[in-house]
Amino acid sequence: xxxxxxxAGEWRNTVTIREQGGxxxxxxxxxxxxxxxxAVLASLWASVGLGPVGWVAGTGYAVAGGALLTxxxxxxxxxxxGPADRVTLARAVLVGGVTALVAEALATDGGAQSxxxxxxxxxxxxxxxxxxxxxxxxxxxGTVSALGARFDMEVDAFLILVLSVFVAGSLGAxxxxxxxxxxxxxxAARGLPWLRTTLPPSMARKTVAAVQGVVLTVAAAGxxxxxxxxxxxxxxxxxxxxSFGRDVGWLWRNRHRPAGLA
Numbered sequence: 001x002x003x004x005x006x007x008a009g010e011w012r013n014t015v016t017i018r019e020q021g022g023x024x025x026x027x028x029x030x031x032x033x034x035x036x037x038x039a040v041l042a043s044l045w046a047s048v049g050l051g052p053v054g055w056v057a058g059t060g061y062a063v064a065g066g067a068l069l070t071x072x073x074x075x076x077x078x079x080x081x082g083p084a085d086r087v088t089l090a091r092a093v094l095v096g097g098v099t100a101l102v103a104e105a106l107a108t109d110g111g112a113q114s115x116x117x118x119x120x121x122x123x124x125x126x127x128x129x130x131x132x133x134x135x136x137x138x139x140x141x142g143t144v145s146a147l148g149a150r151f152d153m154e155v156d157a158f159l160i161l162v163l164s165v166f167v168a169g170s171l172g173a174x175x176x177x178x179x180x181x182x183x184x185x186x187x188a189a190r191g192l193p194w195l196r197t198t199l200p201p202s203m204a205r206k207t208v209a210a211v212q213g214v215v216l217t218v219a220a221a222g223x224x225x226x227x228x229x230x231x232x233x234x235x236x237x238x239x240x241x242x243s244f245g246r247d248v249g250w251l252w253r254n255r256h257r258p259a260g261l262a
Contacts (some may be wrong), residue, residue: 058100163250
């Protein structure tokens with residue numbers, strides 16, 4: 001998720017590419033992900049009484065994500081996910097659980113205050129922790145792909161977006177800037193090709209991006225006084241603005257280079 005949006009080459013994720021005649025189809029594992037999502041939603045329904053809005057949000061997220069992953073596999077010529085991507089798929093299912101809880105909370109009279117915060121935080125923390133696991137698995141297997149990198153990035157970005165929506169309910173709409181910044185950058189890159197130039201690796205970018213999820217999860221947990229939560233989230237947003245600003249400046253200065261992946 002570096003800089004929340006990062007060049008594919010910085011992500012250590014993998015998709016195992018099999019010949020078209022190999023076992024299985026590109027839709028197989030994404031379908032497993034959808035089934036896993038339904039199982040998580042059923043668990044939330046049984047434990048915290050997940051309502052129809054949560055079911056619709058979680059199921060819609062899973063179906064859309066599965067469809068996009070299937071298309072990505074077909075376009076890359078792949079027929080199966082690699083081990084690191086399966087970890088990412090598990091993370092995506094956890095993010096779907098967070099999405100369902102946030103949607104359900106916002107649809108109720110109590111808003112964010114009515115959400116089962118403990119379960120939401122556990123799901124988010126687990127998803128964030130597994131972000132390091134899939135990278136480790138990919139490095140151990142020595143396999144990297146643009147599709148796996150993009151899959152990992154999108155899962156991270158969507159988790160940040162959903163958490164920012166939740167935290168905005170208590171701290172203010174300004175928190176949404178953290179969640180939408182990556183998507184605003186991607187939208188701008190469609191009209192400005194120079195924004196698609198591949199960025200050089202940056203530990204600062206990775207660190208700033210990783211901090212966003214941690215800070216938003218802590219703020220969502222409600223363990224900090226409101227003034228302190230606002231301060232910490234504001235600092236995280238300032239760091240993100242700095243990171244994006246630095247990268248945009250570099251991209252502008254190098255705008256005549258060949259465009260890479262967005």
